[in-house]
Amino acid sequence: MQDEFNLLDMAEVPLHEWPVEQTLDNCIKCNICVTACPVAAVTDKFPGPKYEAPQAGRFRHDMQPTPDASVDYCSGCRVCNEVCPTGVRIAEINARARRQITKDSGIPLRNRLLGRNELLGKIGSYVPRLANFGLQNPLSRSMADMMFGIAKEAPLPTWSTKGTFWDWFKRTRAQRLKSEKKVVYFNGCATMYYEPFIGQAAVAVFEHNGYEVIVPPQKCCGLPMLSNGEFDAASEYHQYNVDHLHDYAAKGYDIIGTSTSCTLTLKEEAPELLHLTDERSHKLSYATWDIFEWLRERHEAGELKTDFRPLNMVLPYHAPCQYRAHRVGKPALDLLELIPGLDVRESTARCCGIAGTYGYKSEKYQIAMDVGAELFDFVKTQGSQVEMTACDSETCRWQLEHGTDLPSRHPIEYLAAAYGLYDLERRALLNE
Amino acid sequence: MNEITIIGAGMAGLMAGWQAAKQGKKVKIVAKGWGATHWLSGCIDIVGYYPVDGTEVVENPVAAVKQIITDNPQHPYGLVGLDDIEAMISALKDECAAAGYPLHGELHRNWLLPSAVGTLRPTCLAPEMMIAGDMRQNSPLLIVGFKQLMDFFPNVVSDNLNKQGITAAQAMVDLRVLRERSFINPVILAEMLEQPAVQKELANQIKPHLGQAERVGFPSVLGMDQAMTVKKELERLLGRPVFEIPSLTPSVPGMRLHHILTQAIVSAGGRIENGMEAIGAKKENGKVTAVYTSTAARPHPHRSQQYILATGGILGGGITTNSDGDVREVVFDLPVTAPLKQVDWFHQDFLDKRGHPIYQSGLSVNKQFQPLDDGGQPVYGNVFAIGTTLAHCEAIRERSFEGVALATGYALARQLGAT
Incomplete structure (x- = not known):
């Protein structure tokens, strides 16, 4: 793809449409990314974004060994992209560089496991109590640490013991709203197997606003594989999703997700990293929304119900990195601020540290905790009246709970609670 | 809906956002990335050389600004006027002092501070961290560098100062904490220097080199949030002023200024969103009704009553x-004042004392900071432009970069706040 462009042509192409690798030419070595990088701030193993994407990038070639092994320590949080004043797509270039490493030296079993959260989710969901016992007891966790390099302290999720999200959706089919106005819900693996109540809260909010919810067949978005350098497998998953969601996109339905990283993958990560420029991927990207991005749009059009009951609490809110990478501002913050009584405190911490599967890895666990310290400290300084926190991304919520010992909820749970549909303590719909 | 959307988070955008939010406006700043704050010296230049040929150092910016306004009424200072420059300076000084990071200086008197290559640099406001380096007093200096910091060579500074008749010695320190690291950058070094043990080791390594030096200069890495504490502690340990x-x-x-300004904006109720590149606007009936930023999928509309362009x-x-x-001009495609033909962008000589015409290009605006069309009429009723995106000034050579950005940001915000 790079060959199609030459320097003269590029001047005519808006920056945001440049091919990813080409953007490294824009680096002016100002080091702003190095000062912003949360990983470089806590470990000497990662020199900072500038040294990887725009510098080592010049020496990267398919036929040669990777020039920067340290790029494996990039967590992929994308803070560098967010602060770069000249538009270098650093995080994407690094993701491709990590792929190069796996091509050179193979993918460790551990990374294959972490990349397959859907498969793990599915297996565990058959025997959730046993699986939870396996994942939460110190002996098996020590073994996993030694054998696979999965950190024994890391905050792994627990399987839902009340069935999957789809189990619930099928079971309650008769009660589901039918309407002319329809949305497609992309639930993602975490909602499917670990946190079906997030999907329930989302469905309740859609229906409260008069939308019928369609949940089509779908697979893992592929992001865990992309982050672990398994591009081929990720491509298969993405293709499945394109095949099953594309028709809805073509009909003009909005495809809405509650997991910020899944929606980011559908929108941009998968098409960009996998070089998918076909019309169908593009249409799907265009039709995909994060739930709060979509709800804010409804609100701006005056179509969102605002019959909120007061939620009297102080709520530290952290917009996850993957959400900021959507580049849509902070829509969850915009809407949570509408709820009476809710005193939302916005975190300015860069990253919680976990960065998807990064903080699960034994050699990176402590780095992830050191990165997250900024966020954990922010929560602590909000005072003892804080009982819960909020964050849009599942792995970040688990990390937040791990680092603060306070329960963390998805903003959609607070919105559903403010509509009087959801119990924040039990994490269940009120009518069930 | 926001009342004011500001595009750009450099000095101009941050100042306008802060002042507008402070007056109760609902403000959002959207920016592609972090701004010029991280590129600038942390001093506030008002005017350092006038005329811009670099031959005459400005001692009194008040007189130079008056001269600029007389010579070139279209210059951004001509739109702002001296009173608003004064008011901006005092607002900024108050905020920085309240944040425990005072700026010092007066509009009628420039400092003369050393640069990282040992030249003398006129500037109007300097942080307390830098003022002991003032070269209008001639007392011997010791310039200290860090062996692992490749951005600063103390011998270059001292040699060049000596050539100008200023007595300066140099020393290179080799701290244990730095030897242990593979990578070092100014921010990491600044945070390390906030640790008392590191300050002690630093002072101990410097002491044998003090000689006749009456003050000690460092690269600007003496602490991040705790800078003033680091300075005071080093002064105690070394027994003389440091800068x-x-x-x-x-x-x-x-970055310290950036922290103070962004904090001030958030405390005043404003919002700053990064990673959002403005790529176009929706225009209806002579007004802009939305500015679009690129996202991971569709362009995202920012609807607002007024828009301030501060993109540099x-x-x-x-x-x-x-x-x-x-x-x-990248967001609204506003008419740009620039040489019509490319051959006229530059003079023949790279270092031509007149400067190159292309660097004066930018937007022409009226006193309300509204960009004008070829007929001298505002292009859009609700679009304003500030900072170095404005034409008729050569901020870098004139050493007025921060001054033009902050003063236009301040003046516009006061205007909009009053309505």
């Missing part, structure tokens, strides 16, 4: 050029 010299990017003093000039990315000789 910082701004060095290469990332600029730690610039060619360096900041607010104005682009191409090989056909087109000069464009």
Whole structure:
């Protein structure tokens, strides 16, 4: 793809449409990314974004060994992209560089496991109590640490013991709203197997606003594989999703997700990293929304119900990195601020540290905790009246709970609670 | 809906956002990335050389600004006027003092501070961290560098100062904490220097080199949030004043100012969103009704009553050029004042004392900061432009970069706040 462009042509192409690798030419070595990088701030193993994407990038070639092994320590949080004043797509270039490493030296079993959260989710969901016992007891966790390099302290999720999200959706089919106005819900693996109540809260909010919810067949978005350098497998998953969601996109339905990283993958990560420029991927990207991005749009059009009951609490809110990478501002913050009584405190911490599967890895666990310290400290300084926190991304919520010992909820749970549909303590719909 | 959307988070955008939010306006700043704050020295230049040929150092910016306004009424200072420059300076000084990071200086008197290559640099406001480096008093200096910090060479500073008749010695320190690291950058070094043990080791290594030095200069890495504490502790340990010299990017003093301004904006109820590149606007009936930023999927509309363009000039990315000789403003496609033909962009001589015409290109605005069309009429009723995106000034050579950005941001915000 790079060959199609030459320097003269590029001047005519808006920056945001440049091919990813080409953007490294824009680096002016100002080091702003190095000062912003949360990983470089806590470990000497990662020199900072500038040294990887725009510098080592010049020496990267398919036929040669990777020039920067340290790029494996990039967590992929994308803070560098967010602060770069000249538009270098650093995080994407690094993701491709990590792929190069796996091509050179193979993918460790551990990374294959972490990349397959859907498969793990599915297996565990058959025997959730046993699986939870396996994942939460110190002996098996020590073994996993030694054998696979999965950190024994890391905050792994627990399987839902009340069935999957789809189990619930099928079971309650008769009660589901039918309407002319329809949305497609992309639930993602975490909602499917670990946190079906997030999907329930989302469905309740859609229906409260008069939308019928369609949940089509779908697979893992592929992001865990992309982050672990398994591009081929990720491509298969993405293709499945394109095949099953594309028709809805073509009909003009909005495809809405509650997991910020899944929606980011559908929108941009998968098409960009996998070089998918076909019309169908593009249409799907265009039709995909994060739930709060979509709800804010409804609100701006005056179509969102605002019959909120007061939620009297102080709520530290952290917009996850993957959400900021959507580049849509902070829509969850915009809407949570509408709820009476809710005193939302916005975190300015860069990253919680976990960065998807990064903080699960034994050699990176402590780095992830050191990165997250900024966020954990922010929560602590909000005072003892804080009982819960909020964050849009599942792995970040688990990390937040791990680092603060306070329960963390998805903003959609607070919105559903403010509509009087959801119990924040039990994490269940009120009518069930 | 926001009342004011500001595009750009450099000095101009941050100042306008802060002042407008402070007056109760609902403000959102959207920016492609972090701004010029991280590129600048952390000092506030008002005017350092006038005329811009670099031969005459300005001692009294008041007189120079008056002269600029007389010579060139279209200059951004001509739109702002001296009173608003004064008011901006006092607002900024108050905020920085309240944040425990005082700026010092007066509009009628420039400091003369050393640069990282040992030249003398006129500037109007300097952080307390830097003022002991003032070269209008001639007392011997020791300039200290860190062996692992490749951005600052103390011998270059001292040699050049000596050539100008200023007594300066140099020393290179080799701290244990730095020897243990593979990578070092100014921000990491600044945070390390906040540790008392590191301060002690630093002072102990410097003491044998003190000689006749009456003050000690460092690259600008003496602490991030705790800078003033670091300075005081080093002064206690060394028994004489210490000061910082701004060095290469990332600029730690610039970042300290950035923290103070962003904090002030958030405390006043404003919002700052990064990673959002403005790519176009929706225009209806002579007004802009939305500015679009690029996202991971569709362009995202920002609806607002008023829009302030603070995207910078060619360096900041607010104005682009191409090989056909087109000069464009990137968000609204506003008319740009620039030489019509590419051959007229530059003079023959690279270091021509008159400067190159292309660097004066930018937007022409009226006293309300509304960009004008070729007929001298405002292009859009609700679009304003500030900072180095404005034409008729050469901020870098004039050493007025921060002054033009902050003063236009301040003046516009006061205007909009009053309505």
